Amino acid sequence: MRIAVLxxxxxxxxxxxxxxxxGHQVTVGTRDVATTRAGDWAGWATARPEVGLAGYAxxxxxxxxxxxxxxxxxxxxxxxxxxxxxxxGKVLLDIANPLDFSKGFPPTLSVANDDSLGERIQRAFPRxxxxxxxxxxxxxxxxxxxxxxxxxxxxxxxxxxxEAKRVVIELLTSFGHTDVIDLGDITTARGTEMxxxxxxxLYGKLGTGIFNVKIVR
Amino acid sequence: MRIAVLxxxxxxxxxxxxxxxxGHQVTVGTRDVATTRAGDWAGWATARPEVGLAGYAxxxxxxxxxxxxxxxxxxxxxxxxxxxxxxxGKVLLDIANPLDFSKGFPPTLSVANDDSLGERIQRAFPRxxxxxxxxxxxxxxxxxxxxxxxxxxxxxxxxxxxEAKRVVIELLTSFGHTDVIDLGDITTARGTEMxxxxxxxLYGKLGTGIFNVKIVR
Numbered sequence: 263m264r265i266a267v268l269x270x271x272x273x274x275x276x277x278x279x280x281x282x283x284x285g286h287q288v289t290v291g292t293r294d295v296a297t298t299r300a301g302d303w304a305g306w307a308t309a310r311p312e313v314g315l316a317g318y319a320x321x322x323x324x325x326x327x328x329x330x331x332x333x334x335x336x337x338x339x340x341x342x343x344x345x346x347x348x349x350x351g352k353v354l355l356d357i358a359n360p361l362d363f364s365k366g367f368p369p370t371l372s373v374a375n376d377d378s379l380g381e382r383i384q385r386a387f388p389r390x391x392x393x394x395x396x397x398x399x400x401x402x403x404x405x406x407x408x409x410x411x412x413x414x415x416x417x418x419x420x421x422x423x424x425e426a427k428r429v430v431i432e433l434l435t436s437f438g439h440t441d442v443i444d445l446g447d448i449t450t451a452r453g454t455e456m457x458x459x460x461x462x463x464l465y466g467k468l469g470t471g472i473f474n475v476k477i478v479r
Numbered sequence: 480m481r482i483a484v485l486x487x488x489x490x491x492x493x494x495x496x497x498x499x500x501x502g503h504q505v506t507v508g509t510r511d512v513a514t515t516r517a518g519d520w521a522g523w524a525t526a527r528p529e530v531g532l533a534g535y536a537x538x539x540x541x542x543x544x545x546x547x548x549x550x551x552x553x554x555x556x557x558x559x560x561x562x563x564x565x566x567x568g569k570v571l572l573d574i575a576n577p578l579d580f581s582k583g584f585p586p587t588l589s590v591a592n593d594d595s596l597g598e599r600i601q602r603a604f605p606r607x608x609x610x611x612x613x614x615x616x617x618x619x620x621x622x623x624x625x626x627x628x629x630x631x632x633x634x635x636x637x638x639x640x641x642e643a644k645r646v647v648i649e650l651l652t653s654f655g656h657t658d659v660i661d662l663g664d665i666t667t668a669r670g671t672e673m674x675x676x677x678x679x680x681l682y683g684k685l686g687t688g689i690f691n692v693k694i695v696r
Contacts, residue, residue, distance in 0.1 A: 365593075374673075375587050415695040418677075445680045453677030456591075460635075460670030463662045468696055477681060478632040479690035 266291050266321040268340050269331035270298050272401045273357055275306055277329050280405035282313050284436055289314035291321030291344065318343040327353045327429065328390075334360035334372060334379055338386060350389035353426040355433070356380050356451075357396045357404070359458050368462045371455060380420060380451030391426035394451035395419045395434065395442075398461065400471030407474075408438040415474040416441040420450040443477060483508050483538040485557050486548035487515050489618045490574055492523055494546050497622035499530050501653055506531035508538030508561065535560040544570045544646065545607075551577035551589060551596055555603060567606035570643040572650070573597050573668075574613045574621070576675050585679045588672060597637060597668030608643035611668035612636045612651065612659075615678065617688030624691075625655040632691040633658040637667040660694060 267278040268291040275290075282288040292298040295317055307313060314321070322328055322344040332340040337358045341349065360379040362372040373379055380394035396404045396417060407413045417439050419427045431442045445453060457475070465471055484495040485508040492507075499505040509515040512534055524530060531538070539545055539561040549557040554575045558566065577596040579589040590596055597611035613621045613634060624630045634656050638644050648659045662670060674692070682688055 370593050374592050375676075376582075411695045415693075443681075443684070445677070445684065450677075450680045453680050456673040456676050459592075459673050460662070460667075463667045463670050464660075464694060467660070467662065470696075473694060473696035476632075476693040476695050477690055478628045478693050479685055479687075 263287070263327055264325050265289070265327045265329065266325035267329045267331055268318055268321065268344060269333075269336075270303060271331065271333070273404070274329075274331035276401040276405045277331055277357070278313050279310055280437060281433070282310060288312070289316050289321040289325070291316060291318040291340075293318065293340065293343065319345050319348060322348045325352065327355060327433070330354060330356045330358050330383070332358055334358050334362075337379060337383060341383065341387060346387055346389070349387050352390055353429050354383070354387070354390045354392045355396070355430050356383055356392055356394045359397050359455060361458065368459065368466075371458065374456055375452065378449070378451040378455045380448050380455070384422065384448045391421065391423040392448055393419055393421035393423070393426050393430040394448065394454060395430050398454050398457050399474055403472055403474060405437050407440070410472055410474060413438050413440045415476040416443055418443050418445050418450075418454050420445050420448055420454060422447050441476070480504070480544055481542050482506070482544045482546065483542035484546045484548055485535055485538065485561060486550075486553075487520060488548065488550070490621070491546075491548035493618040493622045494548055494574070495530050496527055497654060498650075499527060505529070506533050506538040506542070508533060508535040508557075510535065510557065510560065536562050536565060539565045542569065544572060544650070547571060547573045547575050547600070549575055551575050551579075554596060554600060558600060558604060563604055563606070566604050569607055570646050571600070571604070571607045571609045572613070572647050573600055573609055573611045576614050576672060578675065585676065585683075588675065591673055592669065595666070595668040595672050597665050597672070601639065601665045608638065608640040609665055610636055610638035610640070610643050610647040611665065611671060612647050615671050615674050616691055620689055620691060622654050624657075627689055627691060630655050630657045632693040633660055635660050635662050635671050637662050637665055637671060639664050658693070
């Protein structure tokens with residue numbers, strides 16, 4: 263599959279590296295290629311020559327699956343730069359969390375309760391098939407779930423398009439996830455984004471991000 | 480222990496019945512005793528003659544532990560009726576969730592993100608030692624956790640007073656809970672109250688409330 267991963271941070275690199283390793287054709291999208299190359303990108307990218315780097319629009323143009331791995335407040339600008347027409351019809355795996363650090367730690371959510379970032383993205387890009395997933399995990403656990411309890415824990419998908427969720431569930435399964443729960447339409451992204459406050463507290467308490475929820479039923 | 484359980488609904492009855500069964504001296508507190516007796520209370524209470532029924536203030540007066548099992552919007556009025564002086568110094572186990580059903584299903588939270596019902600109660604009753612717990616579970620699972628995966632799932636406590644949390648953790652352990660996670664001070668109640676949106680979606684999807692999160696770590 264041709265995959266565009268928007269975002270060059272820990273999440274973007276994790277998803278890009280893992281999907282390339284699994285044989286997909288991957289291009290990482292960034293706001294400004296020169297700035298990214300001038301940073302610590304080279305060290306990461308040298309070991310992964312098969313992963314491309316391009317501007318948001320160019321990375322998105324030929325992709326079949328687009329991954330939003332930007333920050334919460336950077337998501338709508340990045341997707342706008344990628345282009346509404348280029349995103350039309352595509353599956354968008356949205357991993358971003360609307361964290362607001364402006365009042366210190368722990369951050370609050372910039373949108374919650376009666377709306378979510380996933381819904382905002384779906385409303386802003388109505389022709390794109392948005393699927394919220396993986397935002398409840400630390401980056402390394404997104405791509406290597408078996409490192410924790412041999413994968414015996416849960417992840418979630420939220421989205422309006424059943425076929426788009428099927429594509430994402432297949433990708434998550436290829437990463438090693440064994441319990442992918444389809445919560446329903448994109449409004450259920452409120453539930454997974456609102457897991458962040460307890461996630462952040464558990465992260466502080468446990469001193470590691472290598473933990474996850476399992477829905478015991 | 481002398482326990483006052485404020486609230487006559489499913490949660491109040493579950494906690495009252497279970498704590499009485501475990502040998503505690505239990506009085507259920509209600510807004511109006513005559514109204515409660517005129518409802519379906521008798522059928523429940525006949526089988527539990529050891530559980531008392533009294534007004535909020537009378538039930539609270541001699542209690543060592545007070546349990547808030549009222550609805551989210553009924554909590555502050557009920558506790559105000561119980562009386563600030565009578566609640567002073569006592570441990571208050573707060574189980575309520577600030578659910579707002581005014582816009583239909585699923586409900587939103589009437590307070591979230593930068594505040595919580597647990598914090599509001601602690602601020603309104605500064606001499607009371609508030610511990611948020613059990614609000615992430617259906618009533619029957621609060622009191623009989625071993626019915627699901629032999630108890631292999633997690634519950635949480637949030638509160639400012641370490642000794643009060645110890646009392647609550649001991650009570651939860653006596654119910655059969657095996658993994659009680661102390662998240663920290665009362666502000667961490669935001670995290671457990673904000674679990675409600677995903678809980679409600681899972682409830683709809685699974686068709687039962689007999690499920691819970693386990694923090695796999």
